[in-house]
Amino acid sequence: MNKNGTMAKTEDRALVRIDAIIDSYGGKRSALIQILLDVQKENRWLFEEYLYHIADRLKAPLSQVYQVATFYKAFSLKKRGRHVVTVCMGTACHVRGAPSLLDRISQKLGVNAGATTGDDRFSLLTVNCMGCCALGPVMAIDETYYSNPANTDFDKIFNAYA
Amino acid sequence: MLKSPEDLIALQERVKAENNGKIILSLCSGTGCRANASQKVFEALQAELASLADPRIVLKQTGCHGFCEKGPILIIYPEEICYVSVKPFDARDIVAQTIAQGRVLDRLLWKSGLITAAHHSEIPFYKHQTRYLLANNTHVDPTSIEDYLRCNGYSALRRALFSMTPQDVIQEIKRSGLRGRGGGGFPTGVKWEATREAEGNEKYVVVNGDEGDPGAYMDRSVLEGTPHSVLEGLIIGAYAIGAKSGYFYIRQEYPLALENTRKAIEEARAFGLIGANILGSSFGFEVSVHQGAGAFVSGESSALLSAIEGRVGEPRLKYIRMSTSGLWGKPTTLNNVETWANVPLIIANGPEWFAGIGTPGSKGSKIFSLVGKVENTGLVEVPMGTTLRKIIYDIGGGIKNGKKFKAIQTGGPSGGCIPEAHLDAQVDFDTLTELGSMMGSGGMIVMNEDSCMVDVARYFVEFLREESCGKCIPCREGISEMVSIFNRIVRGEGKPEDLDFLEDLSVLVSEASLCGLGSSAANPVMSTLRYFRNEYESHILHKTCTSLVCKAFIAFHVDAAKCRGCGLCKKQCPVNAIYGEKTEAHVINQKMCIKCGACMEICPSKFNAIGKVSPVSQLQNLAP
Amino acid sequence: MDISITINGKKVSGKKDETVLDAAASIGIEIPTLCHLKGLSPYGGCRLCLVELISGKRSQLVASCGYYLKEGLVVETDSPRVKRARALVLELLIAAMPGSQEIQRYARQYKVTSTRYKRNLDHCVLCGLCVRYCEEIKKENCLGFVGRGVDREVAWAPLSKYKDTCEGCMECQKFCPTGVFPSNWGIAQNTLAR
Numbered sequence: 008m009n010k011n012g013t014m015a016k017t018e019d020r021a022l023v024r025i026d027a028i029i030d031s032y033g034g035k036r037s038a039l040i041q042i043l044l045d046v047q048k049e050n051r052w053l054f055e056e057y058l059y060h061i062a063d064r065l066k067a068p069l070s071q072v073y074q075v076a077t078f079y080k081a082f083s084l085k086k087r088g089r090h091v092v093t094v095c096m097g098t099a100c101h102v103r104g105a106p107s108l109l110d111r112i113s114q115k116l117g118v119n120a121g122a123t124t125g126d127d128r129f130s131l132l133t134v135n136c137m138g139c140c141a142l143g144p145v146m147a148i149d150e151t152y153y154s155n156p157a158n159t160d161f162d163k164i165f166n167a168y169a
Numbered sequence: 170m171l172k173s174p175e176d177l178i179a180l181q182e183r184v185k186a187e188n189n190g191k192i193i194l195s196l197c198s199g200t201g202c203r204a205n206a207s208q209k210v211f212e213a214l215q216a217e218l219a220s221l222a223d224p225r226i227v228l229k230q231t232g233c234h235g236f237c238e239k240g241p242i243l244i245i246y247p248e249e250i251c252y253v254s255v256k257p258f259d260a261r262d263i264v265a266q267t268i269a270q271g272r273v274l275d276r277l278l279w280k281s282g283l284i285t286a287a288h289h290s291e292i293p294f295y296k297h298q299t300r301y302l303l304a305n306n307t308h309v310d311p312t313s314i315e316d317y318l319r320c321n322g323y324s325a326l327r328r329a330l331f332s333m334t335p336q337d338v339i340q341e342i343k344r345s346g347l348r349g350r351g352g353g354g355f356p357t358g359v360k361w362e363a364t365r366e367a368e369g370n371e372k373y374v375v376v377n378g379d380e381g382d383p384g385a386y387m388d389r390s391v392l393e394g395t396p397h398s399v400l401e402g403l404i405i406g407a408y409a410i411g412a413k414s415g416y417f418y419i420r421q422e423y424p425l426a427l428e429n430t431r432k433a434i435e436e437a438r439a440f441g442l443i444g445a446n447i448l449g450s451s452f453g454f455e456v457s458v459h460q461g462a463g464a465f466v467s468g469e470s471s472a473l474l475s476a477i478e479g480r481v482g483e484p485r486l487k488y489i490r491m492s493t494s495g496l497w498g499k500p501t502t503l504n505n506v507e508t509w510a511n512v513p514l515i516i517a518n519g520p521e522w523f524a525g526i527g528t529p530g531s532k533g534s535k536i537f538s539l540v541g542k543v544e545n546t547g548l549v550e551v552p553m554g555t556t557l558r559k560i561i562y563d564i565g566g567g568i569k570n571g572k573k574f575k576a577i578q579t580g581g582p583s584g585g586c587i588p589e590a591h592l593d594a595q596v597d598f599d600t601l602t603e604l605g606s607m608m609g610s611g612g613m614i615v616m617n618e619d620s621c622m623v624d625v626a627r628y629f630v631e632f633l634r635e636e637s638c639g640k641c642i643p644c645r646e647g648i649s650e651m652v653s654i655f656n657r658i659v660r661g662e663g664k665p666e667d668l669d670f671l672e673d674l675s676v677l678v679s680e681a682s683l684c685g686l687g688s689s690a691a692n693p694v695m696s697t698l699r700y701f702r703n704e705y706e707s708h709i710l711h712k713t714c715t716s717l718v719c720k721a722f723i724a725f726h727v728d729a730a731k732c733r734g735c736g737l738c739k740k741q742c743p744v745n746a747i748y749g750e751k752t753e754a755h756v757i758n759q760k761m762c763i764k765c766g767a768c769m770e771i772c773p774s775k776f777n778a779i780g781k782v783s784p785v786s787q788l789q790n791l792a793p
Numbered sequence: 794m795d796i797s798i799t800i801n802g803k804k805v806s807g808k809k810d811e812t813v814l815d816a817a818a819s820i821g822i823e824i825p826t827l828c829h830l831k832g833l834s835p836y837g838g839c840r841l842c843l844v845e846l847i848s849g850k851r852s853q854l855v856a857s858c859g860y861y862l863k864e865g866l867v868v869e870t871d872s873p874r875v876k877r878a879r880a881l882v883l884e885l886l887i888a889a890m891p892g893s894q895e896i897q898r899y900a901r902q903y904k905v906t907s908t909r910y911k912r913n914l915d916h917c918v919l920c921g922l923c924v925r926y927c928e929e930i931k932k933e934n935c936l937g938f939v940g941r942g943v944d945r946e947v948a949w950a951p952l953s954k955y956k957d958t959c960e961g962c963m964e965c966q967k968f969c970p971t972g973v974f975p976s977n978w979g980i981a982q983n984t985l986a987r
Contacts, residue, residue, distance in 0.1 A: 070937025080463030097383030152204030486837030
């Protein structure tokens with residue numbers, strides 16, 4: 008339910024899904040992080056209403072649910088784009104020019120790290136080490152990796168994502 | 170379902186016999202190679218082999234082979250022919266020439282200068298390693314428990330359950346001298362014994378698969394490639410300690426490791442290696458997987474347990490050992506992935522075998538991830554006590570592109586940088602600590618003359634600021650202040666007293682922080698100040714970055730004598746700061762230049778017309 | 794059964810549910826604290842109460858508010874190592890909490906007269922007293938931490954019922970060392986809005 012106590016229709020279906028996720032973990036309070044991860048994966052980001060519902064079902068204080076939801080990088084309470092562009096900022100990639108790559112991608116998409124493009128297509132995020140150090144500096148779009156893409160490749164790469 | 174130790178032996182024999190006379194193509198499919206299209210190579214090979222229709226041929230996708238610089242790698246057994254940098258279009262020739270006719274494809278062999286290596290064991294990168302933990306990564310399909318059984322998988326568990334008491338197991342682990350591989354180096358056997366002896370019947374074992382150090386991916390490769398080895402170690406440990414329940418904590422940035430570990434657990438359960446009455450013994454064990462959610466600090470032991478309990482994964486003020494009170498207040502043993510993976514080796518080969526490897530204080534082998542400016546990037550497994558020089562030069566092949574070595578950073582954000590003068594240092598738990606760094610979990614980042622050590626230190630403190638949980642004041646505010654100072658220094662606003670303040674801040678965080686993240690945060694700063702103080706002074710006093718990295722102190726410049734006006738740089742420049750007509754020498758407008766470096770990267774190597782200078786005033790000394 | 798320890802060379806005894814901080818207080822030794830409150834479980838966030846534990850040749854600094862008594866502990870509450878660490882923490886705190894009399898007093902005691910930190914005035918130091926009081930004593934959980942690291946803040950759980958309960962209570966306010974709560978955070982700030 009939302010702030011004034013009513014349930015929005017489009018969210019009914021989402022809450023049913025969330026109940027199923029919670030049930031798959033036996034409704035255990037210790038599974039809070041796992042539940043939030045599954046919900047984030049399905050919905051692209053965490054609506055506040057979802058957090059109220061999860062707190063309710065798990066009988067966990069809402070403040071604790073919020074603490075967890077705002078502590079971790081994997082979770083977003085803000086809208087995320089349809090595709091997530093991740094730039095690895097691990098040490099090996101850093102030494103191979105990751106900040107420069109991030110700059111160039113940021114220029115191309117018109118957003119800084121942590122933000123989403125106006126058309127909701129891309130969210131630009133950074134991560135500390137994806138484990139592909141030999142390919143550094145690495146950019147990933149969803150589950151596809153690109154090794155040190157040049158500016159001239161950007162159009163081809165990004166236009167492939169709707 | 171295996172109901173007895175005899176069942177296990179029989180199955181091992183059977184699956185080994187199945188592979189007699191087989192030709193096995195082992196394709197590296199760890200995350201690194203997958204990022205380099207190894208899946209497409211697999212599909213192409215599959216298609217070509219289908220037309221050959223030879224039942225002797227087995228194509229398998231394995232975990233990380235470790236030679237990441239040259240991936241995707243394909244090894245053909247039994248001859249061990251090793252092909253590197255394999256592309257999908259190579260599949261046709263590999264099948265038609267090598268598989269069908271036994272002809273080796275020279276173009277796919279590893280080469281360096283005049284040396285060519287046809288076989289896996291001849292390649293210097295592999296030849297100088299001693300692989301025990303990673304040995305099976307080239308043989309085992311991680312999604313096949315049969316493959317693990319072929320390598321005598323679960324024989325150690327059989328010995329532990331049926332020929333040893335829990336105390337026997339603990340004694341063997343103690344005698345082996347195994348120390349924790351996550352960075353702490355605590356004697357594993359002692360930890361297990363303390364947990365065993367703690368009061369209570371409810372005990373836990375936990376695998377720390379958070380591997381947060383950037384540039385370190387040893388644990389990822391073990392979990393992706395041979396998850397059963399970690400699971401087997403965990404079950405043996407649980408038996409020794411008296412735990413009936415365990416957890417894998419794996420960071421969510423490792424989707425393949427999570428997937429393969431989950432599959433391994435399912436398979437093990439189906440075969441009766443997890444659950445009640447394992448192999449018909451009276452010992453039962455259950456395990457589940459818990460994902461991380463993107464926080465480096467959650468890899469700290471007390472934080473990790475908090476996360477498993479469903480609370481936020483930040484460290485807690487606790488002066489009671491985890492072996493007495495851990496998960497839900499119960500005795501718990503938490504060990505790193507690599508530590509657990511060593512257990513089956515010790516139980517199968519005996520503690521004397523393990524203690525015979527390494528140095529007096531640091532036994533066994535260790536996996537390192539050797540990355541950065543080195544020729545052969547990848548995973549290196551060597552006995553403890555191997556020198557840095559051997560790792561970087563004999564195995565790593567030295568610095569790429571003939572550049573000069575400057576420093577090697579070890580131990581991740583808790584470690585430090587070691588310069589050339591100490592390359593003969595032996596890598597183990599104690600030696601590197603004396604030099605101001607530490608072995609840590611095994612990350613090794615090689616830096617050359619193009620790496621600015623002030624920038625490296627700044628990188629680490631920025632990383633730690635972002636990852637600090639924020640609970641305690643010294644870490645949260647102290648590291649943040651360090652970042653501010655570094656940012657001022659690299660912007661050209663540094664003052665000599667900044668170095669004194671950095672030193673005091675280092676004392677603040679190392680003495681007063683709540684957990685290891687804060688208390689080791691000073692290491693990157695102090696070690697770079699110790700060995701590279703001149704670079705700091707150069708930045709502060711002379712606004713110069715000799716490694717040509719820090720943007721405020723460099724300028725990009727087109728050498729008019731070399732420029733042929735091809736226009737590529739002009740096209741690349743994201744802010745249109747380059748002007749010039751075709752065939753005429755181009756010029757960079759310094760006022761508009763954002764120093765992204767795109768122009769220098771795209772300038773064709775035959776012209777090599779774009780360079781950097783520092784300090785910026787040097788521009789005046791160059792030809793216009 | 795009483796446990797016997799040594800503090801600054803003096804023998805002290807206490808119970809097993811008492812801390813080094815308690816034991817020191819029992820013999821009139823005041824160890825500076827900020828995030829400590831009797832009745833709340835130890836937090837260990839301010840690091841002001843650090844003391845040195847000596848064990849043979851080795852020593853370590855521990856937060857006395859959370860270190861429960863063990864037989865034979867040897868504690869120094871004002872050794873050079875403690876003084877240095879405490880002075881560095883205080884240098885930070887006098888910048889972060891310029892209005893705090895108590896911090897000024899500690900600063901004078903440890904000869905901290907100036908600070909190199911440039912701080913915005915009157916900023917929450919995240920000692921967590923309000924959050925922990927609401928969780929452990931009132932059991933309402935109206936307040937909690939959000940964010941991580943330098944972005945960590947205290948915020949109301951974002952449902953109006955929590956803010957209402959909070960405004961009807963306000964008991965934790967008397968413990969707030971900076972006096973900044975509750976004006977800067979909460980629903981009005983839309984800290985967590987979509």
